[in-house]
Structure formats: C-alpha cells, structure tokens
Amino acid sequence: MIHTETFTLAELMITAAARAFADDGEVMANGIGTLPRIAAGLAKLRLNDRLLLTDGEAFSVEEPIPLGCAPEERPGHAGWFPYGRVFECLWSGRRHAMVTPVQIDRFAQANISCLGDFRKPKVQMLGVRGFPGNSICHRNSMLVTSHDRRTFVPGEVDVVCSAGFNDRLWPDGARRPEIRIGLVVTPLCVMDFGGPDHAPQVRSLHPGVTFDEVAAGTGFELLRAPDLHETAMPTAEDLAVIRRLDPEDQRAGAVKGNPQGIREKAA
C-alpha cells in the first residue's frame, strides 16, 4: 500500500492500539489516557461496532466522544454507567482496559502505585487503583509513551499492582484466574506476552525501528514473534477518524517531541 499522507508516531500507535479491541466482541472498551481513549474510539468505529464505550464519567455511549467535545455537541447517552456498574462489569470479565503503567516487567506485572520501597516510597504515585481487580477479571492492554529500561524494568516492578504470570505471589496449589494480556504498544513496537510460557515477544516493529533497538530499551529478554512484521500504518480512513476524535490534536502532546510515524533509519 502506498501512503501518500504523513502521520505521526502517536497516530501510528493509536492505530496499532485499536487492533487490541478488534476481536473482543461485546465488551466495554476503556482506553484510559489520551492515546488509549482515541484508540478505543477508533476500534469502535473501524474494527468492532459491538464495543461498549463510556463518556468517562457515568454514561455509556454508542458514538465515541471526541476529546475536548463541547457539552452541546456531545452524542446522546445509551445507558447509565456509574462507577458501581463499572465494577460489576469488570468483575464479570466483559471489559477490556487499555492502561498506561509506569513500570512493566517480564511477567506482565504493572505498577502505578509508587516507586521505591512501598513503606517509604521514593515517589508516591496513584496507589494500586483498580489494577489488581482488572488484572484477574478481564483482558488488559497497555500503551506507554516511552520505551526504556525505566518503563520495561529488569526483575520485577517495584509494586505489583496488576497480577501477571509470576508464581511468587500465588499460593501453592491454588486455582489461578486466567491472566489475559492483549497488546503492549510502545513508541518502538507492539509486544504481547504470547511467547512460550507467556514470554514477552515483539509482534511488530514500527517503521524504521530495529529489534536490537527495542531489546536495548527493554530490561528483560524479548523474543521475536514467529510472524514478526512491520507495524501496519494508519490508512487515510484511520487518520480521518483519529482527527475527528481528537480535533484539538491533544495527541500531539502524548509522545515527547511528537515525532513522525516513519522514522529515518539511523545512519
């Protein structure tokens, strides 16, 4: 396919992230943060009309709400979705959240609680929020806006907020809920935990990025997925939807420097 339009890295990441929701069926898609939210809307409009979306407040909607949408232009509400129902929905498993952890490790464990020793943190962040419940109840994807060893940490994350594929924190002999990880979208690549024994692997590299570069920015071993390919670029239709969902270009502030989607290969 010939791409006559230019696009940014953020737009490439949104398009890649939207695919996480493509085969979900009828679940609530929660993209938390600028890029995940646009991605969930793009998925709804281009890939999976059965997705349930919310207004981020207390209602479900059939049309994604554009970022910065004026009150008088907001689409109608399809249903009531206060936080109490969000819990009911997530406990039932019919939800797919895309979140932005501060740290991720090789077990797919993620951290938003604090950095350093929990008892006296170096940096207090949000607390575990809903990550523990999300991680054992429904599918979760992740999108991060920097790809380095501070994000993809060696060893384990400082505070395990999301349960992952790690024996250490499970009692012997206990039945374990299935941990379902969708995609992990970064500024360099798309990963998942679909390797042997849930090993992390690179599924696609963004245009101009090498596997070695991804490996260098990752604190744990990464496999190459058997069908490792280049991340698909957004089509003109994808870009039109992205612009409609983010008319003020808030996505331009999501990735440092707002680089182009097709990177020049290093000389």
Add this chain to the structure above:
Amino acid sequence: MNKQKSLREAVRSLHDGMVIGVGGWGARRKPMALVREILRSDLKDLTLVAYGGPEVGMLCAAGKVRKVIYGFVSLDRIPLEPYFRKAREAGAIEVMELDEGMFLLGLRAAAEGVPFAPTRLGMGTDVLTYNPDLRLIASPYDAQDVLVAMPALKPDISLIHVSRADRRGNVQTDGRDPYFDNLIARASGRVIVSAEEVHDRLDLSHSDMAHKSLFDRSVVETVVAAPLGAHPTTAHDAYGWDMAHLKTYCDGARQEGGWDAYMSDYVGADEPAYLERVGGADAIRNLSIPNL
C-alpha cells in the same frame, strides 16, 4: 426532630483517633467544608477511609492523619495529590492501600455486619504483600479456590456531602453518579451530612426528587448547612471543580511553608471567609461541570 447543627458544633462531636469515612470520589463531591472545619480544629490521629481526593492531602498536610485506607488518592485532572505524596515519601503515615473493588467490598461487609468479604481481588499482587494482616481463606466448597478475606471497613463516623437535606436528616444527592456514598453511610452507620441547602421538610418541598436519596435518615446523625461546601471539588449538578484553585494548592506543596500559607490565605477562620477568599459564591457557582 432537628439534627441540624453548625459546622463547628458538628466537628466538635469528633474525637482524636477516630476512623472517619469520607464520601465522594477523587475530586468529586467531597465534604470539604467539614474537612476545612477539621483543619481549623485541634483534632489529630485520624484514620481516613476514602476514595481519596484533596481531603486526604489537606488533612495529611495539617498533621492530623495517622493512617489512610484507600484505593487511590488523586485530584483527577491533576493525577497526583501533592501533600499525600509528601506524607508518604516522608514515611509520616500508615497506609492500607487496596484495590478499588476490595475497598468497596470492605465497606459492603461492614454495611452487612459480616467480618469479611471473600474475593479474588488482590490475589497475585503486592496488595497482599504490603497488607500482611489480610488473610487468605480456602473456599469451604472447593479448597483449590483460595480467596482474600477482605476485612470489613467500618468507620466510626462518615462525612458525606449532599445536595439537599432536611432537619430530620433526609437527604437528596443530585448528579450522575452516587459513587459509594450509600455504602460509606451504611458501613459507619453514623453520618455527618453537609448539604448545599437545608430545608424544613424535603417531603413537602422536594417530594418529586425523593429517588435521589442515597441513604435514609436513620444513619444521619447531624445535618450541617454548607453552601458550596464541596469546593474545590465538584458537586454535580451545581458547580464544577476548581482546577485553578487546586493548581494553586498543589503549587504550594513545592514551596517552603506552602501549607501554612494555604491555611492562612484560604482556609481562614470560617466558611464565609473561605468562600470570599476563593473568589466568592457567584464565581464558584459558575465553575463549569467537568467534561471528560
């Protein structure tokens, strides 16, 4: 029957060392007038039970908090609460950090009068590591199902902001989301309500809105008139959060003496003075409802 008291009298009924539940969620519908009155008081050694927002940070900054039980502490648009952060990073407070859903189940257990709620929430995470008092139990039906026994979270008393109340303790809450005010009210069984408006009899004046009642008056001990009493958090559908003020509050956390300045510049002697200092009642009423 008249449960109405002044703000000062209501806060005088609290004691050092109490476990205090707080309604609302993050920067939404927090009983801030009551919180400010606590800031003006000598109360100390409090344990807070909350989906935390600025009330947690302010009470920590004032040195009134021994322990916080929470799923998160955040100002929504401003993700990190600066004074809570400072207190944590100084190791100044005890914490029980829980999954948001575990927190809900703990409240529900207290409301039901059972000692714990069995749940999978928290399994496989450091929530168990850093709350060593949490016990696991095997299901009596299938021992391979190992569950967390989430203990009941039972505040001694709760502070909840509502839209309207009457002197008998009936309440109505406008807005799109009840959050978990009903559970917090039931878990504690004892509530101080701050209300935008206090009426004689809601059944006479606002009968058509009775379905907005989130809990009945049997748990309401005290009613306090607190117009604009959720500021700087939002009180749906009356006024939005005051992000400009919250930014000023957050900026202070980065300055030497910032909290003392916040206390003297804003919290002041009483609520009328506070409202004047943050821009006046009209300005607060014009704060737009947040639009995400």
